[in-house]
Amino acid sequence: MNPELLxxxxxxxxxxxxxxxxxxxxxxTLHTPLMSGANAIHGxxxxxxxxxxxxxxxxxxxxxxxxxxxxxxxNVVGGYxxxxxxxxxxxxKPTAAKPKAEAGG
Amino acid sequence: MDTIxxxxxxxxxxxxxxxxxGLIQMNSPATARNGNLLSAGGMALAVxxxxxxxxSGRAGEVGGxxxxxxxxxxxxxxxxxxxxxxxxxxxxxxxxxxxxNAVGGGAAALIGIDDYIRLANVQTLVAGNPIPLETSIATVxxxxxxxxxxxxxxxxxxxxxxxxxxxxILIPGGRIVTAALAAIAVLGAGALFVGDxxxxxxxxxxxxxxxxxxxxxxxxxxxxxxxxxxxxxxxxGTAVAMAGFVxxxxxxxxxxxxxxxxxxxxxxxxADAMNRSVVNIMVGGFGGGEGTVGAVSGAGxxxxxxxxxxxxIQLAYASSVIVVPGYGLAVAQAQHGVRELAExxxxxxxxxxxxIHPVAGRMPGHMNVLLAEANVPYPQLRxxxxxxxxxxxxxxxxxxGANDVTNPAARRPGSxxxxxxxxxxxxxxxxxxxxxxxxxxxxxxxxELYLNPKTGMLFADAKDGLASLAAAVKxx
Numbered sequence: 001m002n003p004e005l006l007x008x009x010x011x012x013x014x015x016x017x018x019x020x021x022x023x024x025x026x027x028x029t030l031h032t033p034l035m036s037g038a039n040a041i042h043g044x045x046x047x048x049x050x051x052x053x054x055x056x057x058x059x060x061x062x063x064x065x066x067x068x069x070x071x072x073x074x075n076v077v078g079g080y081x082x083x084x085x086x087x088x089x090x091x092x093k094p095t096a097a098k099p100k101a102e103a104g105g
Numbered sequence: 106m107d108t109i110x111x112x113x114x115x116x117x118x119x120x121x122x123x124x125x126x127g128l129i130q131m132n133s134p135a136t137a138r139n140g141n142l143l144s145a146g147g148m149a150l151a152v153x154x155x156x157x158x159x160x161s162g163r164a165g166e167v168g169g170x171x172x173x174x175x176x177x178x179x180x181x182x183x184x185x186x187x188x189x190x191x192x193x194x195x196x197x198x199x200x201x202x203x204x205x206n207a208v209g210g211g212a213a214a215l216i217g218i219d220d221y222i223r224l225a226n227v228q229t230l231v232a233g234n235p236i237p238l239e240t241s242i243a244t245v246x247x248x249x250x251x252x253x254x255x256x257x258x259x260x261x262x263x264x265x266x267x268x269x270x271x272x273x274i275l276i277p278g279g280r281i282v283t284a285a286l287a288a289i290a291v292l293g294a295g296a297l298f299v300g301d302x303x304x305x306x307x308x309x310x311x312x313x314x315x316x317x318x319x320x321x322x323x324x325x326x327x328x329x330x331x332x333x334x335x336x337x338x339x340x341x342g343t344a345v346a347m348a349g350f351v352x353x354x355x356x357x358x359x360x361x362x363x364x365x366x367x368x369x370x371x372x373x374x375x376a377d378a379m380n381r382s383v384v385n386i387m388v389g390g391f392g393g394g395e396g397t398v399g400a401v402s403g404a405g406x407x408x409x410x411x412x413x414x415x416x417x418i419q420l421a422y423a424s425s426v427i428v429v430p431g432y433g434l435a436v437a438q439a440q441h442g443v444r445e446l447a448e449x450x451x452x453x454x455x456x457x458x459x460x461i462h463p464v465a466g467r468m469p470g471h472m473n474v475l476l477a478e479a480n481v482p483y484p485q486l487r488x489x490x491x492x493x494x495x496x497x498x499x500x501x502x503x504x505x506g507a508n509d510v511t512n513p514a515a516r517r518p519g520s521x522x523x524x525x526x527x528x529x530x531x532x533x534x535x536x537x538x539x540x541x542x543x544x545x546x547x548x549x550x551x552x553e554l555y556l557n558p559k560t561g562m563l564f565a566d567a568k569d570g571l572a573s574l575a576a577a578v579k580x581x
Contacts, residue, residue: 011358016365030473032473037131039341039364040148044360048213048348049178053178065219066174067215068178071209075186075209079205079209087138
């Protein structure tokens with residue numbers, strides 16, 4: 001096994017343990033936003049898609065990398081925006097909620 | 106490694122740090138939004154760093170169409186992502202997450218395919234297999250997991266959107282088909298590991314994996330989709346990490362592994378809260394979705410029906426009311442209706458709280474999002490452990506479209522829901538249940554709560570039922 005692969009495997013295993021440690025602390029209330037946020041993070045595949053697009057020199061490669069870049073960007077942009085929309089609603093709105101309560105009553 | 110490449114690699118590391126700290130900040134509602142922004146910032150850094158690396162020519166020779174491809178791809182994907190994410194209704198959010206998950210998995214698979222074709226082409230020039238075994242393993246894992254996730258997430262999304270029936274769809278000889286597909290993929294992988302590089306074999310593996318994704322998710326009921334989406338989210342993370350091994354990129358490995366681990370934990374938490382094992386769900390469990398099976402038989406007690414007017418009187422003259430929202434409320438999109446009713450009651454001096462079961466709605470935490478969308482004040486939302494002792498002191502428990510999570514049968518052994526943590530709704534002085542029919546929940550069993558003498562059933566769709574209750578309270 002070459003040193004580069006060994007280094008990559010080390011990083012892989014430590015990142016998995018890190019993921020376990022970070023996630024197990026999140027309260028159930030935030031699980032859906034968390035899932036959506038994690039979903040956005042695997043949009044990092046955009047970096048890989050850009051790299052294969054840069055190296056693409058035949059039609060097949062160009063077509064594959066175009067689809068990959070579009071897919072990955074959709075994952076990144078959509079993922080972060082929808083997570084932000086969810087989390088925006090979690091902020092306490094004491095000033096906004098009260099007048100509405102009076103209007104409703 | 107020269108200065109620019111070193112800097113880009115450090116920027117990637119910084120991006121990865123952003124992902125980890127962002128996830129840590131999502132621990133608390135107060136810092137969660139910052140955490141997500143930090144994570145997005147890390148992503149932006151990583152992408153800009155990559156663009157610099159390509160522009161400086163350090164990512165190898167740049168193809169003539171590289172920039173148009175990247176630009177057009179980002180414009181199309183970004184536009185679609187932004188539009189759908191901004192316009193989606195919060196109730197439709199799980200299927201959108203599943204869709205984003207599908208395209209992420211698809212992109213990871215495409216990277217593996219592209220890399221493999223490139224390497225295999227070298228073989229025609231050089232004798233022997235030019236692809237090292239570790240690259241073959243990473244590529245095969247990447248394309249298999251990525252392809253399964255791609256079609257599996259699309260099917261899951263389609264089921265939640267109602268394009269595909271939410272009921273379990275049984276394929277004739279389904280188990281055999283699934284086993285055959287798995288065998289094809291394993292045999293193909295073996296051939297690539299020990300034999301020469303072969304693009305046709307890779308495509309056979311991909312085709313098997315794509316069909317496998319379909320046959321894996323089709324037999325699973327709509328109510329189990331959250332667990333499935335969570336599992337597939339974990340798969341995509343793993344596929345992305347594998348893509349990182351294929352093109353030797355550390356940031357893909359780190360971020361992919363993080364998501365793979367987080368998705369796995371979340372999947373287990375969700376399955377635990379429903380007292381089911383992940384294996385049980387994936388094999389196609391006992392459930393057929395909300396209200397698919399028949400009505401309660403008369404044996405064992407009678408059901409008391411209550412009119413909206415009577416229910417309104419009970420609610421309006423209570424001193425404390427606990428609302429128990431469930432799947433039915435999410436389906437009927439009645440979150441605004443419940444907030445209006447709660448505000449009417451509060452204006453009459455009633456203390457209103459919401460009891461949120463960990464799996465209420467369609468995903469853990471989904472109910473919180475729905476209620477937050479309707480401007481329900483966050484401090485009124487109580488988690489199960491916190492709210493359960495309060496049912497003893499509560500005058501009325503208002504159950505809206507929640508079923509299995511309130512079934513007292515869970516406290517005894519011998520029932521499909523045994524051992525599942527439930528909300529102690531039956532401890533309240535009286536109980537009002539808004540439900541369309543006596544249909545069963547997805548556990549497929551009768552709910553003893555409905556036969557309790559303290560319980561009044563208001564048969565209505567959650568939205569209509571709440572509207573008639575609100576009107577009745579106003580008229581008092």
